[in-house]
Amino acid sequence: MKTLKSLFAQMPPPYARILAAALSLAAGLAVALVFDYLLYRIGLPSKPFIYVSF
Amino acid sequence: MNPPTPHFPPPARYGWIRPRWFLIGLAVGLGSLAWSGWKISRTDYHPGFTRFHSLISPEGNYYPTLDEMCAIVRAKCRPDQILVIVGGNSILLGVWQRGEDIWSKRLQELLGDRFCVINFAFRGGSPTDGGAVVAEALRREFPRQILIINEAPVTNVESFGHGPYRYIFWQAYFGGKLMDAAPREKQVREYLRDNPDQRLPVLETRISIWFDSALHYHDFWNWITFKYFGTVPSYREEYFPHFLRPRRVYPDPEVDGTDPVYLEHHYPVSALDAEMRIMRGLSAFYHREADGRWVLSERSTSDLAMYSNEAFPAPLKRRTLVLISGNSPYYRRLLTEGERAMVRQTFVDTVGIWRRVGYPAMDYGWDYNADDFGDRTHLTKLGGWKLAAQVAPEVSALAERLGYFR
Numbered sequence: 001m002k003t004l005k006s007l008f009a010q011m012p013p014p015y016a017r018i019l020a021a022a023l024s025l026a027a028g029l030a031v032a033l034v035f036d037y038l039l040y041r042i043g044l045p046s047k048p049f050i051y052v053s054f
Numbered sequence: 055m056n057p058p059t060p061h062f063p064p065p066a067r068y069g070w071i072r073p074r075w076f077l078i079g080l081a082v083g084l085g086s087l088a089w090s091g092w093k094i095s096r097t098d099y100h101p102g103f104t105r106f107h108s109l110i111s112p113e114g115n116y117y118p119t120l121d122e123m124c125a126i127v128r129a130k131c132r133p134d135q136i137l138v139i140v141g142g143n144s145i146l147l148g149v150w151q152r153g154e155d156i157w158s159k160r161l162q163e164l165l166g167d168r169f170c171v172i173n174f175a176f177r178g179g180s181p182t183d184g185g186a187v188v189a190e191a192l193r194r195e196f197p198r199q200i201l202i203i204n205e206a207p208v209t210n211v212e213s214f215g216h217g218p219y220r221y222i223f224w225q226a227y228f229g230g231k232l233m234d235a236a237p238r239e240k241q242v243r244e245y246l247r248d249n250p251d252q253r254l255p256v257l258e259t260r261i262s263i264w265f266d267s268a269l270h271y272h273d274f275w276n277w278i279t280f281k282y283f284g285t286v287p288s289y290r291e292e293y294f295p296h297f298l299r300p301r302r303v304y305p306d307p308e309v310d311g312t313d314p315v316y317l318e319h320h321y322p323v324s325a326l327d328a329e330m331r332i333m334r335g336l337s338a339f340y341h342r343e344a345d346g347r348w349v350l351s352e353r354s355t356s357d358l359a360m361y362s363n364e365a366f367p368a369p370l371k372r373r374t375l376v377l378i379s380g381n382s383p384y385y386r387r388l389l390t391e392g393e394r395a396m397v398r399q400t401f402v403d404t405v406g407i408w409r410r411v412g413y414p415a416m417d418y419g420w421d422y423n424a425d426d427f428g429d430r431t432h433l434t435k436l437g438g439w440k441l442a443a444q445v446a447p448e449v450s451a452l453a454e455r456l457g458y459f460r
Contacts, residue, residue, distance in 0.1 A: 005070070008070060020070050022075075024075035024079065025082075027076055031083070032087065036269065039269065045117075045221075
């Protein structure tokens with residue numbers, strides 16, 4: 001995080017703004033992916049189905 | 055006074071995160087995933103589908119969705135063909151039969167190109183699970199359809215599926231894809247009234263289905279799991295990293311029951327008592343008259359008639375062929391003559407009741423031999439082929455009666 005901050009500090013402001021926006025966008029996409037997967041996993045039964053033939 | 059020097063990053067509440075861009079990313083991400091899921095839900099990604107074997111079924115922690123199953127039907131069945139969906143349990147799934155020998159494949163060969171047979175049976179499934187739900191959901195798209203289901207004699211059938219496969223029913227039910235059927239509504243209401251512990255899980259299922267109808271995440275992640283990498287562990291395979299393999303690479307694990315290697319697995323001595331108890335257990339529903347006839351109790355008769363009558367919506371009964379599954383003669387021969395007569399009567403009565411309430415019904419297996427069975431009730435490929443030969447003319451005649459050839 002510190003490296004990221006210093007990277008921002010060293011960058012010319014327009015580039016830093018673009019980078020921050022791109023990273024924020026990527027973070028949003030990543031959270032969407034994780035949230036989508038969590039919804040899927042929550043929807044699956046927690047108990048395994050073990051078939052026994054009679 | 056000098057103006058303040060531009061400084062980046064500006065002091066912000068969220069550090070380097072730009073909330074607006076983050077929210078745009080979140081919305082675009084969810085939107086893209088939902089769109090992909092929606093597209094996938096209308097795409098068949100099971101090329102050469104034969105059946106839901108254990109690695110691509112709830113046994114393997116893979117839960118095929120209703121849309122996934124409907125997509126298989128759309129890909130396999132041409133509009134000019136009569137759709138024949140096989141539902142039911144492990145017997146019709148073809149346990150002890152390899153994919154290439156499976157009875158439903160033989161049925162397809164016997165019926166010919168005018169029909170399209172698709173096997174949606176599940177292990178431990180009931181007549182109203184999986185295949186039955188798909189057929190009902192596709193009733194308008196494929197009006198010329200026949201559903202084949204099976205059940206044991208003197209067994210009541212609930213109209214809204216059961217056990218691990220009920221999720222398919224709920225997907226169709228809460229998704230508004232089923233017919234209005236007052237008896238089924240009543241059974242659902244009574245189920246929730248009599249099982250208060252199920253109210254919360256059903257509510258959760260309803261909420262989950264509501265979210266899924268907007269985001270289609272089940273279809274999306276099933277597709278990833280099937281095609282690219284495992285996103286859920288399978289209870290049938292070793293854990294990490296094995297479960298990361300996509301499900302498509304797993305072969306159908308069902309074995310050929312006629313292979314001599316498996317002969318000793320068919321009728322193990324350890325299972326004898328349990329199997330005989332199941333066979334003789336049917337006598338609990340019967341009493342014997344003085345003349346030696348076995349008579350089904352009034353209560354069992356009325357229960358069986360009521361459940362069978364309400365199992366499917368009235369307009370769908372005529373196209374539902376009910377098979378009453380027989381037992382291997384290996385165990386039957388161990389019964390006394392009187393017990394055998396009782397078992398025979400259970401088949402006669404059960405078929406009679408299903409027919410009386412409006413379904414075409416038949417039993418099978420009574421004249422099969424021990425080699426036709428892989429255990430008490432599952433058929434080897436030999437038995438499967440006999441079953442196909444018995445069922446094909448029934449399906450053909452049913453299609454004729456329903457006017458499907460016109």
